[in-house]
Amino acid sequence: MTTLVLLSLLGFLVLFLGAFEQKKAILPVVIAGLSAAFVTNALSWDTSQTFYGMMRYDNYAVSFVGLMIFSVLMIMLLASYHFRNEDSHIADIYALMIFTLVGGLVMVSYASLVMLFVGIEILSIALYILAGSRRMNLSSNEASLKYFLMGAFASGFLLFGITLMYGVTGSFDLLVISDYVNGNEELPMLFITGVLLILIGFSFKIGAVPFHFWTPDVYQGTPTLITAFMATVVKTAGIAAFFHLFDICFSAIDGVWFNILWVIAAATILLGNVSAVMQNEAKRMLAWSSVAHAGYLLIPVLALNELSASAIFYYTAAYSVASISAFAVLLGISQFSNEMPVDQYKGLAKNNPIMTTALVIAMFSLAGIPPLAGFFGKYFVFVTAMESNLNIAVIIAIAGSLIGIYYYFKPVIFAFNQEVPPIEKIKGNAAFNFVLFAGIIISLIIGIFPDLLANLPGN
Amino acid sequence: MITAILIAFPFLAALLMLVVPASKTKPVALAATLVQACITAWVIYLFDIYEKESLLANMQFILREEWINSLGISFFIGLDGISLLMVILTNFLLPLIVLSTWNKEIARPGLFYFLMLFMQSALVGVFVSLDAFLYYIFWELALIPIYFIVLLWGGENRIKITFKFFIYTLFGSLLMLAGIIWLYLQTSDGSFGIDSFYAVMLDSTAQRWIFWAFFIAYAIKIPLLPFHSWQPDTYTTAPNAGTMLLSGIMLKMGIYSILRWVLPIVPFAVDAYTDVVLYMAVGGIIYASWIALSQNDLKRLFAWSSIAHVGLITAGLFTLSRTGFQGALIQMIAHGVNVVGLFFVAEVILQRRNTSLISALGGIRTKAPVFASVFMIITFASIALPLTNGFIGEFLLLNSLYEYSYMFAAFAGLTVIFGAVYMLRAYKNTMLGEDSTEGFADLSMSEKLVFFPIVGLILFFGIYPQFIFNLTDESVKYLLEEIANHMALNY
Numbered sequence: 001m002t003t004l005v006l007l008s009l010l011g012f013l014v015l016f017l018g019a020f021e022q023k024k025a026i027l028p029v030v031i032a033g034l035s036a037a038f039v040t041n042a043l044s045w046d047t048s049q050t051f052y053g054m055m056r057y058d059n060y061a062v063s064f065v066g067l068m069i070f071s072v073l074m075i076m077l078l079a080s081y082h083f084r085n086e087d088s089h090i091a092d093i094y095a096l097m098i099f100t101l102v103g104g105l106v107m108v109s110y111a112s113l114v115m116l117f118v119g120i121e122i123l124s125i126a127l128y129i130l131a132g133s134r135r136m137n138l139s140s141n142e143a144s145l146k147y148f149l150m151g152a153f154a155s156g157f158l159l160f161g162i163t164l165m166y167g168v169t170g171s172f173d174l175l176v177i178s179d180y181v182n183g184n185e186e187l188p189m190l191f192i193t194g195v196l197l198i199l200i201g202f203s204f205k206i207g208a209v210p211f212h213f214w215t216p217d218v219y220q221g222t223p224t225l226i227t228a229f230m231a232t233v234v235k236t237a238g239i240a241a242f243f244h245l246f247d248i249c250f251s252a253i254d255g256v257w258f259n260i261l262w263v264i265a266a267a268t269i270l271l272g273n274v275s276a277v278m279q280n281e282a283k284r285m286l287a288w289s290s291v292a293h294a295g296y297l298l299i300p301v302l303a304l305n306e307l308s309a310s311a312i313f314y315y316t317a318a319y320s321v322a323s324i325s326a327f328a329v330l331l332g333i334s335q336f337s338n339e340m341p342v343d344q345y346k347g348l349a350k351n352n353p354i355m356t357t358a359l360v361i362a363m364f365s366l367a368g369i370p371p372l373a374g375f376f377g378k379y380f381v382f383v384t385a386m387e388s389n390l391n392i393a394v395i396i397a398i399a400g401s402l403i404g405i406y407y408y409f410k411p412v413i414f415a416f417n418q419e420v421p422p423i424e425k426i427k428g429n430a431a432f433n434f435v436l437f438a439g440i441i442i443s444l445i446i447g448i449f450p451d452l453l454a455n456l457p458g459n
Numbered sequence: 460m461i462t463a464i465l466i467a468f469p470f471l472a473a474l475l476m477l478v479v480p481a482s483k484t485k486p487v488a489l490a491a492t493l494v495q496a497c498i499t500a501w502v503i504y505l506f507d508i509y510e511k512e513s514l515l516a517n518m519q520f521i522l523r524e525e526w527i528n529s530l531g532i533s534f535f536i537g538l539d540g541i542s543l544l545m546v547i548l549t550n551f552l553l554p555l556i557v558l559s560t561w562n563k564e565i566a567r568p569g570l571f572y573f574l575m576l577f578m579q580s581a582l583v584g585v586f587v588s589l590d591a592f593l594y595y596i597f598w599e600l601a602l603i604p605i606y607f608i609v610l611l612w613g614g615e616n617r618i619k620i621t622f623k624f625f626i627y628t629l630f631g632s633l634l635m636l637a638g639i640i641w642l643y644l645q646t647s648d649g650s651f652g653i654d655s656f657y658a659v660m661l662d663s664t665a666q667r668w669i670f671w672a673f674f675i676a677y678a679i680k681i682p683l684l685p686f687h688s689w690q691p692d693t694y695t696t697a698p699n700a701g702t703m704l705l706s707g708i709m710l711k712m713g714i715y716s717i718l719r720w721v722l723p724i725v726p727f728a729v730d731a732y733t734d735v736v737l738y739m740a741v742g743g744i745i746y747a748s749w750i751a752l753s754q755n756d757l758k759r760l761f762a763w764s765s766i767a768h769v770g771l772i773t774a775g776l777f778t779l780s781r782t783g784f785q786g787a788l789i790q791m792i793a794h795g796v797n798v799v800g801l802f803f804v805a806e807v808i809l810q811r812r813n814t815s816l817i818s819a820l821g822g823i824r825t826k827a828p829v830f831a832s833v834f835m836i837i838t839f840a841s842i843a844l845p846l847t848n849g850f851i852g853e854f855l856l857l858n859s860l861y862e863y864s865y866m867f868a869a870f871a872g873l874t875v876i877f878g879a880v881y882m883l884r885a886y887k888n889t890m891l892g893e894d895s896t897e898g899f900a901d902l903s904m905s906e907k908l909v910f911f912p913i914v915g916l917i918l919f920f921g922i923y924p925q926f927i928f929n930l931t932d933e934s935v936k937y938l939l940e941e942i943a944n945h946m947a948l949n950y
Contacts, residue, residue, distance in 0.1 A: 370599045379636070383530070386640055398633045405626060413618055416611055451527050 001051060003041040003065060004105055006033070011098040018091020027080050030094050031073065038069045053173055054115050061109035063313055063456040064240045068104050071232045071320045072097060074435050075225065078328055081432040082225050093133055097229060099126040104237035108244065113162045113172040116241060120158065120205065123237060124151045127230065131222045143221025150204060150214040158201030164194030177249045192256050198245070199257055206238040206294045209267040216275075219287030224334070227283060228327035231290045232320040239297045243312055251304050261302055265393065268295030269400040276407045282330055282340040285407055286323070289366060292404065293319055296397055299381050303388035309457040311380040317453055318365060318373035318446065325362035325439030329355050332426045345414040350422035356415050358436040365443045367408035368401050373447040380454070461502055462520045462536045465546060466584050468495055469553075473576035476569050485561060488572035492554040495579070499550040506543055508929050514654060515539055516937030518589070523652075526593070531643070531650040535590035540931035544788060545586040545715050548795045549708050553579050555912060556703045559803050561905035562810070563699075571612065574604035578704060585712050591639045591720070592651040595632070601712065602628055605697075605704060612698040620692045627689045631676030638672030642724070656724055657941065660948065663727050670728035673721050674736075680713035681769050683736075684743035694762035699806040702758070706765050707799040711791050714772055718787075718938065722779070726942045729777065736777045737863075741871050743770035748877035757805040757815040760885055761798065764841065767874050768794050774871055775856035778863040779942060784935045786855025789927050793840065793848035793920060800837040800913040804830075807906060808889065811899055820889040826899035831890045833902070833910045838886050840917040842878045848920035 010033035017026050041062055048058040076094065083090050103123025110116040128151065132144025166172055168191040169180045181187070204211040219227045250257065272292030279285040297315055300308035332355055333348065334340045349356045365374035378401060385394050428436070446453055472491035479487050502520070510517040514537065521537035538546065557575065565571050581604070584597030602625070610621045639651070645665075646655040661669065679686040694702045722729055747766035754760040772790050775783040807830065808823070809815045824831035840847035843854075853875065861868035902910065920927070 364603075369603065370596045375599075379640075382637065383640055383644075386637075386644055391637075391641075394637055398637060401633060402626060402630055405629060406622075409622065409625070413610065413622075449527075451529055454527070454529050 001049065001055070001057065003037050003044065004055075004102065006037045006040055007098060007102050007105065010034070010037070011095045011102065014091055014095040014098065018089075018095070023090065026091055026094060027076070030076055030098070033098075034069055034073045034076065038066060038073070041065050041069060050111060054112050055106070055109045056111040057109050060240075060244065060309060060457045061105075064108040064236060064316075065105050067313070067317050067320065068101055068108075068233050068236055071236070071324060072101050072229075074324045074438065075229050075232070077431040077435050078228070078324070078331060079225055081429050082331055084429065089133070093130065096126045096130050096133075100130070100229070100233065104233055107237045107241040110241070110244070111174055113165065113174070113177075116245065117155075117159060117162060119237075119241070120155065123234065124155065127151075127226075127234065130226045130229070131218060133226065134223050137221075139221035140223060141221075143218045146214050146221075147218045150218075154201050154204030154211075156201075157197050157204065161194045161197030161199075161201060164190050164197065168194065174245070174248045181249060181252050187253065187256075192253075195250055195253070195256055196260070199260065202238065202242040202245075203264060206235060206242065206297070207291050208264050208294050208298060209271045209291070210264075212268065212272070212291045212294075215291055216279075216284045216287045219290070220281060220283045224283065224327060224331050224340075227286070228324055228331075231286065231323045231327070235290065235294065235297075236316040236320060239294070239301075239312060239316060243301050243308065246301055247304060247308070254304065258302065261298060262393065265295050265298035265302055266396045268292065268298065269396055270295075270403075273400045273403040273407075277403060279407070280342055282334075282342050282344065282411070285342060285410075286326060286330075289404070289407065290323070292400060293366075295400065296378065296381055299390065299393055299397060300384045302393065303384045303390055305384065305388050307380070307384040307387055310454050311377075311384040313457045314373075314380050314446075314450065314453050315377035318377035318443070321439055321442050321446070322362045322365035322372075322374055325358045325436065325443070326366065328432065328435050328439065329359045329362070332428055332432065333423070342410055343414055345411040346417045347420045347422040348415040350418075351425040352423065354433065354436055355426060355428075358439050359415055360412050361440050361443050363408040363412050365447070367404050371444075371447045373443045373450075376447055376450040376454075380450075460520070460522060461498070461505070462538055462587050463522055465495070465498060465502070465550075465587065466536070466580055468498060468580075469576045469583070470580040473573045473580065476573040476576060479569065481568050484568040484572050485557070488576065489554060489557050489561075491576060492550070492557050492579070496550050496554055499547055502538065502543065503547065506538065506930075508540065508933065511933050511937070514589075515657075515934070517933040521589070523589075526590075530592075531646075531648070531652075532592045533590050533650070533652065534593060535652055536584075536587040536593070537589050538587055540934040541715065541718060541788065542586045544792065544927060544930055545711060546583055548711065548792055549579060549582045549586065551916075552703070552707050552795060552799055555799060555909050556700050556707070558905055558909050559703065559799075559806065560700050562903060565612070567611070571608070574608050575700065575704070578604040578608075582708055582712070586715060589653040590651045591643065591653065591656055594716075594720070595636055595639055598635075598712065598716075599629075599632055601709065602632070605701060605709065608701040608704070609693060609697040612701070613696045614698075615696065616692075617696050620689075620696045624689045624693045627679050627686070628676075631679040631686075634672045635676035638669050641672075642669060653719075656720075659724065660945075661725065661727075663731070666725040666728035667731065670721065670725045670732060673725075674717070674732075677713035677717050677721070678739070680716075681710050681773060682713075682766065683770065683773060684739045684746060687743065687747070687766055690766060691759055691762040694765070694802075695756065695758045699802055699809075702802050703799045706762070706802065707795045710765075710769060711795060714769065714776065714787065714791055717773070717776055718784070722776070723938060723941045723945065726779075726945045729779070729942075730946070733777050733779070733863075737774050737860075737867050740770040740774035740777070741867050743767070744774075744871055744874045745877075748874055748881070751881045752877065754881070755817050757808065757817060757885065757889070758802065760817070760881060761801045761805060764801075764878065764881065765794070765798055767878065768798075771853065771856050771871055771874055774867065775859050778859040779939070780859045780862060781935060781939060782855050782862070783859030784938065785928060785931070786852050786859055788931050788935070789920070789924055790849075790852030790856055792927060793852050793917075796913055796916045796920070797837055797840045797849060800833075800910065800917075801841060803906075803909055803913075804834050804837065807902070817885055817888045821892040822890075823899050824890040827901040829907070830899075830902050830910075833914060834886065834890060836914050836917060838882050840921070842882050843875060846918070846921045848917045848924075850921060851924045 106119030134140035276288035300311040365372040368378040581601035588594035751763035843849035
């Protein structure tokens with residue numbers, strides 16, 4: 001709760017600093033505030049408080065919130081590099097990102113469906129504005145509008161589902177709904193429809209096939225920094241909320257949703273990877289890759305056993321770290337240009353050893369090459385799936401990973417290309433270099449010692 | 460502890476390469492590999508070949524530290540006769556491979572030797588791992604440096620070829636990973652340790668699935684017949700040191716892994732599929748020999764002949780007999796030494812004449828008698844003449860095949876005849892005859908330092924193969940016992 005209050009206050013403080021033209025103070029305040037939030041969040045470990053039946057701040061919430069704060073911190077550091085020459089509206093952007101984080105926090109700690117909806121809306125509305133934050137740019141506006149329309153649809157489905165659920169059980173409380181599911185042999189059609197509508201709403205939010213079609217356009221049009229934000233924080237919050245609900249409420253009725261979700265997961269993995277292969281634009285490629293990763297993340301939800309929570313947590317952590325590195329390198333290479341063809345990476349290696357290392361580690365981690373973090377993410381997903389006998393899903397995931405090698409290796413191969421004139425040394429500020437270093441080190445450390453994170457969310 | 464040093468030392472040396480100034484990298488890399496060879500020699504001295512009470516009969520220098528507790532993964536390594544033999548192969552070939560690059564101008568030498576030493580560390584790791592998961596990690600780690608070596612220093616079409624190579628091997632590895640996870644879920648104590656894996660009792664259907672999950676990975680690495688298409692291209696495109704690493708050591712990972720991770724775990728499936736594998740192996744021998752007959756490029760010729768040789772080794776393993784196992788082990792060492800020699804011959808010719816096409820060469824013997832003699836000895840070893848290292852292994856392998864089924868032995872025996880034809884023809888056309896072109900400098904000092912140890916090893920193992928028998932006998936006996944026990948218990 002302290003974390004929630006602290007983050008909300010931080011958001012307003014940043015807005016005020018912007019209003020009073022204290023531009024220099026913003027970044028230090030944001031970083032100090034986020035670090036403080038990280039600490040207060042860590043202090044709630046093992047306390048497991050419930051707030052008026054609305055929020056339950058247990059270890060599951062603490063670990064995911066910690067991960068999201070960390071990701072936002074990294075992205076803020078990148079922002080200081082990205083906006084170094086710009087001086088308009090930075091405060092708004094920082095503040096909106098913090099509000100998104102607040103939404104994310106609510107999404108992973110809700111104990112009532114109302115709070116779930118409130119969390120999703122706080123997160124989404126801030127994000128619609130962020131997607132359009134480059135106001136003079138046509139594609140940014142397009143992305144914002146598309147994201148808004150799709151998001152509104154998703155929210156509609158979700159809300160409809162929640163309403164039906166309330167109609168049948170008379171409560172928004174997750175535990176009451178869970179008792180209702182466990183206590184009744186025959187569930188009314190209304191309830192089952194509600195479950196499926198909620199499923200569709202979540203699939204929209206995390207970009208799972210066939211509700212994924214907004215992802216490439218939105219990712220491409222959105223400013224790169226915000227894309228990094230969507231790919232990491234938003235995806236983490238989405239999948240954590242998804243699993244939280246299905247784990248508590250719907251585990252007893254997997255007959256209703258299992259087959260549908262199975263098909264969604266398989267299609268997401270395959271279509272995401274195959275489409276990513278065909279992209280010539282770096283951001284679109286990363287967008288499709290994020291679709292594919294959403295598919296891998298759905299497998300532990302399908303398995304729904306005692307390993308699922310840690311598998312999802314570890315996977316999102318590994319994926320977030322690698323994605324932030326990948327987007328950081330992309331930011332460094334493309335500077336302010338909107339065009340980001342994949343062959344922009346050509347000739348990177350010669351003069352930019354650190355950026356190249358970060359790129360190689362990030363791409364290898366996303367591809368799942370041991371002993372990097374991404375490999376253990378996939379590994380945990382496979383173990384979780386096999387524990388529940390989802391052997392076919394594992395084979396599909398393996399096929400997906402193989403296809404993934406193709407497009408993850410493309411930037412790496414281009415980086416070492418010697419036929420084009422090498423890219424000049426790209427100067428980053430201290431924060432930028434720190435993010436690159438952190439990406440390399442963390443991918444290696446949590447890869448070599450996965451125990452550090454593996455059991456955090458608890459069972 | 461000493462086992463851990465064998466893995467750690469090349470890794471630390473690899474990191475050192477990144478900071479050493481470019482002009483000093485070659486001597487430092489060579490010194491590092493020589494030190495590693497000395498450590499290996501010391502391990503041979505310490506190793507007790509008569510030990511048979513330990514884990515897996517004579518596993519020694521065992522180190523077992525907890526690593527990822529929650530998943531039952533430990534850092535579990537040790538050396539028995541078979542692993543030690545593979546470690547010897549790796550660590551004694553590496554100085555020669557580094558030395559073979561001595562005269563060559565290499566762009567970004569720091570990165571190049573970093574990758575080579577890193578690869579050495581991973582290869583040793585594969586051979587000493589006793590934890591399936593750790594083994595898998597090293598298995599994959601060995602792939603990454605060689606991928607970059609071929610990608611960055613390779614020849615024509617390298618991007619496409621390395622990519623095919625990578626996808627091929629990774630496909631196999633991922634299947635193996637699924638198999639490993641599945642086996643882990645069946646262990647009684649939830650551990651990846653080799654002792655737990657050997658204790659798992661599977662029914663015959665499960666064994667069949669696990670067999671293919673593992674075997675495809677190894678069949679790709681070795682490579683066996685339908686999975687071989689990455690190999691000739693990769694061997695030809697790779698820079699020479701990379702080809703040596705691939706053919707001399709890396710493909711032995713597959714053969715070693717069959718011995719260690721397939722035969723004792725799924726013996727029933729092995730028994731059921733012996734004929735299938737023998738068809739693949741013997742078919743590969745004939746097919747590859749046939750193609751080798753019509754090759755005009757030395758490197759491609761050696762690549763195809765390598766497929767024929769490893770086919771025979773695999774066939775010997777699947778006879779599940781003591782002669783077959785011993786023959787395979789001896790032949791692995793022999794093939795490792797010979798193929799490194801052969802590819803260095805191709806490299807020497809390539810450096811002096813800028814071509815490795817047989818039709819463009821001839822008469823080198825008159826200009827470079829030492830080189831011609833060395834090439835002749837390696838050629839004889841490769842076609843398994845008595846008193847060379849190739850003879851005893853090939854003899855044992857064919858013998859074991861004959862005991863299993865004389866038909867297979869008859870067809871596999873063709874490899875000797877085919878081998879003699881294409882190797883001697885290549886020798887004749889490059890070394891003998893009239894030389895129409897300009898001169899050919901004889902071997903330089905550094906080249907002699909590569910070739911003479913190889914010739915020494917060829918003769919040493921040809922005359923005294925007992926060394927390998929002694930080293931591996933306990934392990935081989937134990938493996939056969941373990942397989943027999945499994946079969947008796949289950950069915």
